[in-house]
Amino acid sequence: MxxxxxxxxxxxxxxxxxxxxxxxxxxxxxxxxxxxxxxxxxxxxxxxxxxxxxxxxxxxxxxxxxxxxxxxxxxxxxxxxxxxxxxxxxxxxxxxxxxxxxxxxxxGSEEQKKLYDEALEKDNKLLSEIESTLPTEIINNTIELDDSDNIITETVEEQLTGNELEIDKLINNESFVISxxxxxxxxxxxxxxxxxxxxxxxxxxxxxxxxxxxxxxxxxxxxxxxxxxxxWGSAVVIGGVLGIALSKVSTDSRVRNKNYSHYKVVEWSGKLFSTGGISQKSAIARMAANGNVWSTTKAKAKTVASSASLLKKGKKTPIGPEKDKGKSGYYMHYHTNPRSKSKGHSFYGTPS
Structure with missing residues (x-):
């Protein structure tokens, strides 16, 4: 046999x-x-x-x-x-x-996996601590869309400010990226x-x-x-794990898990990649921890940014929606209010 x-x-x-x-x-x-x-x-x-x-x-x-x-x-x-x-x-x-x-x-190598696992453990601990502090009113926070929202423009540097989560830091090491x-x-x-x-x-x-x-x-x-x-430029291996181009995730529902409305986002070489779906609670915690997220609708993205803002003792109405001025391939998104509360972005929609 x-x-x-x-x-x-x-x-x-x-x-x-x-x-x-x-x-x-x-x-x-x-x-x-x-x-x-x-x-x-x-x-x-x-x-x-x-x-x-x-x-x-x-x-x-x-x-x-x-x-x-x-x-x-x-x-x-x-x-x-x-x-x-x-x-x-x-x-x-x-x-x-x-x-x-x-x-x-x-x-990746055993050493790379060890570093990845250690970073993952630290991030999970941090995000769990943040999630445990989320009061019910913030978790259930829903922002009514205001048709009078003004679209603000910003520079590329502002849109892709790096995250501070441990796993995202690994991306800065070229040996952790396979393209x-x-x-x-x-x-x-x-x-x-x-x-x-x-x-x-x-x-x-x-x-x-x-x-x-x-x-x-x-x-x-x-x-x-x-x-x-x-x-075909649809993915990159970041820190040993697969990241699917956000341009593919955002434009083709077939590559999204129907159980999720929010997705983790990482940035490498000026492009955004999704590394998996997360709950609304996790999306709020991730943005509060200076991470990036993408949501399936404008309303959901605004709710995440608003909740993260409230969690960081900011204002309920987030800053945005914003888009980069005169550039293509960038996403509409929200910031916490004031934006200094978090470096994270709450993206939505498809690349412009």
Missing amino acids: KKAKKLLSLILVSILCLQYPIYTVSADTTINNIETNIEKGIEEQAPENVEIENVSVDITTQEVTVDASLDESSVNLDISLDPDTNYNQLTMTVNEDSADETYDVFF DVTTLENTPVILTNTQTNEDIVVESTDGVASWAFAIPIGIVLSKALISSLLY
């Missing part, structure tokens, strides 16, 4: 590795063609004794699944974005012999079992024979998925 599983694993890794270059195609290649080519290639190149029952690739929703069986062994992998997780957006679920195992996928396919391929992958918290470290130079069954397939799929997003 174990030999059959390892053989199946190695065969599928070989197949998927052969298909990997399909992702790095010319810009005029349609997404449908890429998905079809990958699915067809996996099925056609599978040896006769390996049954490929189902292959599904959906780049738009960032999901890749594959079912395969060899003798009595079978495996199903599902690679997808999952903003519900507290740790990361990218998860890998392995369905093997009716037992599911889910892993958070981290791109191209080549760097991704040469980067280790760390899978964290969400049930046991155990890490599986796979160096880019490791041989597949040393990996657990199904793990190499998932890593190849994960890297192929992220590579496609990096190639």
Whole structure:
């Protein structure tokens, strides 16, 4: 049984590795063609004794699944974005012999993950403390939109003032940012079992024979998925975790989790990226801690800014909405009132 599983694993890794270059195609290649080519290639190149029952690739929703069986062994992998997780957006679920195992996928070294985990722990502690101080009236605060709101203009420097949360500080270190396919391929992958918290470290130079069954397939799929997003400028790996371009999140509801109206936002190289959905309570706490957030509507964004302002003992009516003067690709947003209460921004809408 174990030999059959390892053989199946190695065969599928070989197949998927052969298909990997399909992702790095010319810009005029349609997404449908890429998905079809990958699915067809996996099925056609599978040896006769390996049954490929189902292959599904959906780049738009960032999901890749594959079912395969060899003798009595079978495996199903599902690679997808999952903003519900507290740790990361990218998860890998392995369905093997009716037992599911889910892993958070981290791109980076063990040292980088250690620094990330420490920063995450500090941020979570700070945000939890802020959330615990939120009175009910602030949490339920709803601001009526005033049609007389004046749109104020500001400079680029004012709009993208850096955050002070620990994880956001890591972005200033170039070694924590992966924005191209080549760097991704040469980067280790760390899978964290969400049930046991155990890490599986796979160096880019490791041989597949040393990996657990199904793990190499998932890593190849994960890297192929992220590579496609990096190639089209739709994502960046920040501090080891995936950030989806806010321009994609804000304009395509299919990449948003329907359970959330607010999203964490980080800035890198003059662009904004979303690293997952959060509750209204968490959005208020994040902005109060000098962080950036994006909301699905103007009213929700105004409520977050107003609540953060009240929490910092400012005025109920936030400053804004504002937009950058004479620039494209920037978002309408609100500030606390006075704005000195927080460096954070409450963004909404699509890039102008």
